[in-house]
Amino acid sequence: MANVKEAGVLELTGLDSLGEVVVQAHQPVQGGRPLLVAIDGRSGSGKTTLAAELATWLSKRGIAVAIFHLEGLYQGWSGLAQATLVWQQLAEAVADGRASSPETAPHWFGWDWSSSQATGPHPFTAAQQAVGGVLIAEGVGALTGTHDVGVFVELDTARRRQRALARDGETYRPYWDMWAEQEADLLESYASAYAGVGVRYIQQ
Numbered sequence: 001m002a003n004v005k006e007a008g009v010l011e012l013t014g015l016d017s018l019g020e021v022v023v024q025a026h027q028p029v030q031g032g033r034p035l036l037v038a039i040d041g042r043s044g045s046g047k048t049t050l051a052a053e054l055a056t057w058l059s060k061r062g063i064a065v066a067i068f069h070l071e072g073l074y075q076g077w078s079g080l081a082q083a084t085l086v087w088q089q090l091a092e093a094v095a096d097g098r099a100s101s102p103e104t105a106p107h108w109f110g111w112d113w114s115s116s117q118a119t120g121p122h123p124f125t126a127a128q129q130a131v132g133g134v135l136i137a138e139g140v141g142a143l144t145g146t147h148d149v150g151v152f153v154e155l156d157t158a159r160r161r162q163r164a165l166a167r168d169g170e171t172y173r174p175y176w177d178m179w180a181e182q183e184a185d186l187l188e189s190y191a192s193a194y195a196g197v198g199v200r201y202i203q204q
């Protein structure tokens with residue numbers, strides 16, 4: 001189901017509607033680089049699940065798809081702001097085609113949560129896996145980088161917290177407030193990017 005909430009913003013509540021938006025945007029892309037779909041939203045809103053469902057939906061229609069999870073960029077529980085800057089560089093490389101070639105693709109550093117140590121550098125191969133198709137970037141901060149289709153996933157705070165803690169359990173509980181503050185700061189710092197999102201996806 002689709003509804004125009006405000007000028008330039010499409011409010012969606014169903015996977016089929018979102019899939020059709022992505023397919024329509026995918027058709028004009030030239031040069032072999034993948035269409036870049038950014039799926040953003042606060043913790044527990046359902047970004048990862050939606051990304052996986054959208055990837056399956058597109059794959060069934062013969063479109064090559066890859067998913068890049070921004071959580072791989074977060075350098076610990078206080079690393080959201082820095083990871084966002086790294087993502088912006090990676091997204092730019094997707095947009096200008098550098099990420100589609102092994103010779104020019106950038107590298108990124110990950111994080112080993114068990115040892116609290118950085119990993120990498122890792123070659124950014126996601127765009128190469130989806131050449132001519134769709135690359136879905138999923139995670140908090142995805143909308144701050146350049147993209148072709150922007151999606152912000154919305155869910156009320158109580159259900160977000162319940163879902164996040166059910167998913168990550170006691171590991172996440174001590175950091176919920178800390179992470180929420182970083183999300184709020186990010187939304188404020190990049191207010192124009194979030195206000196200009198093309199699609200608001202309302203979780204039911």
